[in-house]
Amino acid sequence: MQTPWGDIAVRDAHVHFFGDSFYSLLTGGRAASEVRAQLGWEAADADRWVAELDRHDVASASLIASLHGDEESVAEAIARHPSRFHGQFMLNPMAPDAMDRVRRAFRAGLRTMCLFPAMHRYSVAEDALTPFWNAAEGRIVFVHCGVLSVGVRKKLGLPSPFDMRFSNPLDLHGIALRNPSINFIVPHFGAGMFREALMLADLCPNVFLDTSSSNGWMKYCEAPLTLADVFRKALAVCGEGRLLFGTDSSFFPRGWVSGVLTEQTAALHECGITGAGAAKILGENLRRLNA
DSSP: OEETTTOOEEEEEEEEEHHHHHHHTTTTSSOHHHHHHEEEEEEEEHHHHHHHHHHOOOOOOEEEOOTTTOOOHHHHHHOTTTTTTTEEEEEOOTTHHHHHHHHHHHHOOOOEEEOOOHHTTTTTTGGGGGHHHHHTTEEEEOOOOOOOOOHHHHHHHHOOOOOOGGGGGGHHHHHHHTTTTEEEEGGGGTTOHHHHHHHHHOTTTTEEOOOSSOOOGGGGGGSSOOHHHHHHHHHHHHOOGGGOOOOOOOTTTOOOOOHHHHHHHHHHHHHTOOHHHIIIIIIIHHHHHHH
């Protein structure tokens, strides 16, 4: 893809995959077509996502199975297009079938286990999660921290009984130190807990930050921040090697949110980053993590 630094292979670290099974699971069994009609959204499968990535000249994307129990949808997408997708799956470790799902997902080629502690109301520091850290040895664990708002739930009028007491990135500190073979990803720069996310990343070299979404959490900061300010601070702590570009794309007809790339490349250019550094953030770091 053409960028301010020339041609760079862009890889998106954060795309939600909403296949038919997602809508059915979300609504307790309603037909996917009925739910999409209510939302005004369109069907999207692996082939459509590949066509969308091609349209924007995106080399690959991490697809997140965005509900506990939906990991098979992303496994099928990866099997169909193994060079274009990196597989991620949401897990509720408090669910009785959680460990079985982890094993099946990893066997199916998904490499990243995604935890949403505020959504499922648990602390990542609980001893009960030890078997999951053991299962994820040598792999990747994504942990959503900070503010959590799920737009599709709001649109459908579904309750969101989340609990932000479990959203602090610092809860991961001891876990990351004790599990150096696991690479941890904290999305959205910590989603409002930027300071804590930076502290965690500074202390734990196996913690990466993803840059995805509009980063509207900046409105919570005491001092006004621009996106360039955020990147400068993150680069000062993480360097170029532990930032992962992402968009937080999800549904069609919106498709891949190219405006996020435009905003973030402008911010990185303002920071004076080199072409080699931009290539790492925009794609090379994600490729290396999933190699």
